[in-house]
Amino acid sequence: MSRPRVLSGIQPTADSFHLGNYLGALRQWVAMQDSCDAFYCVVDLHAITVPQDPAVLRRRTRVAAAQLFGAGLDPDRCTVFVQSHVPEHVELAWVLGCLTGFGEASRMVQFKDKSAKAGPDTASVGLFTYPILQAADILLYQTDQVPVGEDQRQHLELTRDLAQRFNHRFGETFVIPRPYILPGVAKIADLQDPTIKMSKSSSSPQGIVDVLEDPAAIRRKIGRAVTDAGTEVRADEEAKPGITNLLRIYSALTGEAVASLEQRYAGAGYGTLKKDLADVVVNALAPVRERTEKMLADTDHLDRLLAQGASRARQVAGVTMAAVRDRVGLLPPS
């Protein structure tokens, strides 16, 4: 039996990924590279849906790719590429856009959030059609599973709807993809406001732990994480969102169940938990940072790996796109 096909993407919109990206997505990507036929892309075309400085975007795209390898993706076991290197993504996005209702696209909550932040006159049409490009990313590879965090669920639903609609209208063409969302890590919270997700656009850098951050800063941020009234180390999403978040991060990084951590830290207090968690996080991220730095020290090598990834991706994307052109009735050039 052939291995399930996996695709996921990440935006190069910061100088480092954060712990939410790492636990909610990247670790699953690494795990799936052996059990699945996996494609992972740095989605630079998604990054330009909000204003970007060209030099910064180029740098961040390399830093993002280097972190993917640094996190443990192996170019011999999976395909890592930059989205804009495979022009079929944009071509399929156009076709899918022509099947998407205006009202349907208007219901995407991420667009509503982001455009509210940008202001109604500054939000671009690209930001509006962002989820359609994401659907194209996924459907081009006949993807079975998409490892993502909770915030991507609605985009995955749109992707499934578009695939079904296309298949219904033009004949079986696309695999209908399923989201792969791990409950314990699907929504890592901000350390300063544990009621919201950790996010690059979060208001305070104190709430975010970056993958490439230096250990002293990581320790400081975890030490100052907002916790809840009381002293009891117990997971309770409603009453104790701060401690719950710290326990989830601890559990995800060590494999020890939250219930076991609760027992072990019963009576120890928040301070001890935070100190130990800081060690756990620093030790988990140190090798990722070291490998990333090594990758970035030889950008020619990094660029070669990305070129090789793009060429593998294009082989798959090209086959799907040829079928799409044919089904839709686009006249082939003679």
Ligand code: TYM
């Ligand atoms: P992006 O770049 O915002 O985030 C990358 C991945 O990290 C997950 N994530 C989180 N998981 C848990 N807790 C958090 N606090 C947290 N913050 C982020 C995201 O869910 C995501 O899986 N639209 C996508 C990129 C994309 C994509 C795709 C994803 C483009 N094309 C195709 C899958 C398939 C995004 O902006 O992710």
